[in-house]
Amino acid sequence: MAVNSPIPVAADLKPVAGIRLGYAEAGIRKPNRKDVLVMELAPTATVSGVFTTNRFCAAPVQVCKAHLEGLHMASSPIRALVVNTGNANAGTGDAGLAAANATCAALAELLGCEASQILPFSTGVILEQLPVDRLVAGLPAAIANLTADNWFNAATAIMTTDTQPKAASATVEINGKTVTMTGISKGAGMIKPNMATMLGYLAIDAKVAQNVLDHMVKQAADKSFNCITIDGDTSTNDSFMLIATGAGEVEVNDVETPEYVALAEAVTALSQKLAHMIIRDGEGATKFMTIAVEEGRDVEECRKIAYSIAHSPLVKTAFFASDPNLGRILAAIGYAGVNDLDVGKLNLYLDDVWVAKNGGRNPEYREEDGQRIMKQSEITIRVKLARGDAAATVWTCDLSHDYVSINADYRS
Amino acid sequence: MAVNSPIPVAADLKPVAGIRLGYAEAGIRKPNRKDVLVMELAPTATVSGVFTTNRFCAAPVQVCKAHLEGLHMASSPIRALVVNTGNANAGTGDAGLAAANATCAALAELLGCEASQILPFSTGVILEQLPVDRLVAGLPAAIANLTADNWFNAATAIMTTDTQPKAASATVEINGKTVTMTGISKGAGMIKPNMATMLGYLAIDAKVAQNVLDHMVKQAADKSFNCITIDGDTSTNDSFMLIATGAGEVEVNDVETPEYVALAEAVTALSQKLAHMIIRDGEGATKFMTIAVEEGRDVEECRKIAYSIAHSPLVKTAFFASDPNLGRILAAIGYAGVNDLDVGKLNLYLDDVWVAKNGGRNPEYREEDGQRIMKQSEITIRVKLARGDAAATVWTCDLSHDYVSINADYRS
Known part of the structure; x- marks a missing residue:
């Protein structure tokens, strides 16, 4: 049982305009459990992330970094994120990279975009090859149930040794307009993030410029996921992603503004909440x-x-x-x-x-x-x-x- | 049960000419257990040691360092070492220093030497005051049973969470003459020595110049006690002492000699054996x-x-x-x-x-x-x-x- 951390209630998790979520039971490691999550983004979205500093960083982390780097040069925005549990696709060499790229290609074809517009994530056992065929086979089912109010299922779909899903929502008023934000996280062991946690995703409906979002995600991670530890084991797959869908009314284009400060503060507070949920659900935790x-x-x-x-x-x-x-x-x-x-x-x-x-x-x-x-x-x-x-x-x-x-x- | 580490047999532990050992049951923490050890040295002995790098180094470690430093300036040799278990005398402030000094003064009076010729050691619980009266009251009993063949009892007297005593002997031939050496160690938790282990004492009957012994103890520690870890917790009391009693025939006055190399190699091998015994008896160890x-x-x-x-x-x-x-x-x-x-x-x-x-x-x-x-x-x-x-x-x-x-x- 997690320490003083009630299971989130699905109805309390606010949809964030501009992002839809869908899951599948792909049998990656075990049958009959949600183990694939797809997050589909509006074309207006910006995405920024921080990743593990582990030298054995997983294949999907390498692919994510390459696709985000491409983002700064090209104009094609990120359109979707895909997460699997049951296998970390780490310590898997060239075959692992090929599997992560194949996942992106398959999802891109289903969504009608480029593979470079997809960010892949994996979590689970290290040093075993990802069963990419089963993962790809599960994607149509996940796309079929894409909805904006699927955050609770999304939080459940990324669990490994977690005893309960981790999710929270918040709103912040900026110049009389409301920004809505919802995040999910997972992780209970191999937790001593050195850039971010095992996996964390936080979506806001504001429109935020890429360089501003890059700044905000680092600021939020440094005061939340980068301040927690369960066992000192920095994972090969740590990733924390901040998604600004651009579907709401608020727009932030400059770090040196009161709007940035207010939004960053709210994002940091919600990140802290998600990070604390990981500690409260730490493997075997009683305190x-x-x-x-x-x-x-x-x-x-x-x-x-x-x-x-x-x-x-x-x-x-x-x-x-x-x-x-x-x-x-x-x-x-x-x-x-x-x-x-x-x-x-x-x-x-x-x-x-x-x-x-x-x-x-x-x-x-x-x-x-x-x-x-x-x-x-x-x-x-x-x-x-x-x-x-x-x-x-x-x-x-x-x-x-x-x-x-x-x-x-x-x-x- | 320790992993593949048979309990040493008292009869296999060789007396080392020039050192006698005595123990007492002083009731430091619990009644009816050996918890005080006195090691009395010949006036010809040289002593060198390495100590914890923990900033919270215990009061007895501070006193040991001061007395060994004095040794390099004055001519009075170290005449005895005294060890208590049940209390680490660490995190005890000025009162702890006074207790360590009082222990030295009491033993010096009993042995007819100066307090600065005594080295004190403690191991046990941190942040509690040492019951120095009980310790001092136990010293006469320890002196009463001082003998050269008391190594097994000595190893038993320094145990805390150890499940078995740790001791070993060896000999090495140098220019046709035999050097005899016996050592003891203790420790099973809070083990990640950063200069030496929890407690280790190794006596050899060669005559070794002080500066040569200083070199040898560092060399031996770096290849033995400084290469072990149980839980990563560097103790406040880590000490490894090398005692050359000078009572045997072999003499080593220079690091750059074949005699030094042979002796240092044998001392290092025995130190490794004692260090491995600590790991084999690590708290809860099965591998x-x-x-x-x-x-x-x-x-x-x-x-x-x-x-x-x-x-x-x-x-x-x-x-x-x-x-x-x-x-x-x-x-x-x-x-x-x-x-x-x-x-x-x-x-x-x-x-x-x-x-x-x-x-x-x-x-x-x-x-x-x-x-x-x-x-x-x-x-x-x-x-x-x-x-x-x-x-x-x-x-x-x-x-x-x-x-x-x-x-x-x-x-x-």
Whole structure:
């Protein structure tokens, strides 16, 4: 069960004018489950994305990058995105690239556009060839049920080890006009995005210039998907795509405008919500942890320390056990690689409880106070470095028996 | 149960002339267990050590460093080492430093030397004050049973979550004379030494000049304790001490001699054995894994990739399950931070089985061959980068349910 994350209600997910979604059960890995998603875009749409920095980046990621790069040079817009689960098409060499390209070609023919106007995505097992024939065979069924109100099914179609679909909507008023936005995400393991998450798609009905959208997607990812980790394993397939359909009334053509600021803020907030859903549904997660590192010299060192805490198996198992064995947090801070850190000035808080004062145990800290916070399902670890005014926040979950069970049995 | 690591037999552990060992049950954390160890050295002994790079280094580590530094300036040799378990005396501020110094003063008075001639060590829970009164009260009992053949009891006295004591002996012939050496180590969690392991002590009866010993201990640590990881958590208390008692016939005063080379080789081999014992007894370990990264541009990038694989929870759980989900290894290689790595040239082997060829699945690889190797208790993962002739090896273990259980219940 995901930590304090109710299953989204289909009726609450707002259609976004200019994008239609359809799914199929193509039997990629297992029969009788939604495993293919097609998102069809209006010709007015702009699309921008950020991708994994993993050197073993999957074949579809390579194809996406090439098609988006082409976009900046040519005039043919992206017309559709296609996602399959059950197979990551990563570690698959030239055959994998051919499979991703064949998928684009097949969908392009069905939609009457060029293969370069399609963006392909895959998620699932690595180092196995994509069953491209089954994927292509499933495309007509997905096209047959393309509708604007299919977001809930779309969120379901991209799930792998997720226990529940992840989707949310929002609106923002800009100059008296409403922008509607809906996003979906997936991922529960191999989560430490280094550009974006496993898979995330967010559509807005504003009209946004390509270079402005490129800026906005990076800004949103840096404050959301790039601040989460479950197990420190950066995936081969991480992709976060921002789609501006251009079907609504609002238009943003410049980063230096109040319209941009308002829209980017709303997109970032919704991205954060989608990113948090991934952590709340982290494999085996029982706790949602916010790690806030403050008073650092720069953001980089704050992030280093936050990730060091978030990745420590000892910290994560202590939180699973609700055991305030908080010296493990100090150890993780100490080996984070901030080599001139003066630990004698450091303060550590668990929610409102002051645990470590000037590098040692706070004389007024009582074990029962730590215990009380540790039993909560949502906990903030706050570290104050006393050496500057930079800060960074990372979100993560605990490490439980179920994480081991899920990943020991993933392929069975 | 440790992986293929029989419990050492007391009678097989060779006394080393010039060092006597005694233990006590001081009730530091729990009653009725050996938790204090004293090692008394001959006045001819030289001592050198490497310590954790954790910024939260424990109070006893700070005192050790100060006393060893004093050694290089003054003439008073180190006369004894004292180790307690049950409390790490880390994250304890000024009170912790005072406790470590009080321990040295008390032992010095009992042995008739200066406090600066004592090296203190602690291991156990972080962020709790050391019960120094109980520790000091236990010292006379430890001194009362000081003998040269107490290595097995010494190894037992420094255990925490270890399931079995770790100790080994060796001899090496140098110019027709025998050097005898015996070492002990401890540690099973919070293991990713960055200078040395949790605790390791190796005594040799040769006479070795201080600057030569300083060189030898670094060389041995870099090829042993600095190449192991269980959970990536670098401890606050890591210490590896090399003691040359000077009581034997062999003398080494220069690094540039065949005698040095022979002795350093033997010390390194025994250090490796002690380091492997830690991995074999890793918390919850069911597999002993050797990760060999070859054909790299430099050792640094080989180590980065080896540690990335060794720390991946997804790789570790797959090995626990004997599931050849080997794409996870490729993903870990891909995010190791070697940014210009050409994955299209990379080859991956599991023992003798060629899994990935030129970055993709080897067409001749059969799942049942991977399965066969995965079921073994000892496995070598070999990665060939095809970009140079540097290499590095890291030893690690898998991640099991028992790791979570042990660390969720550590303090109970």
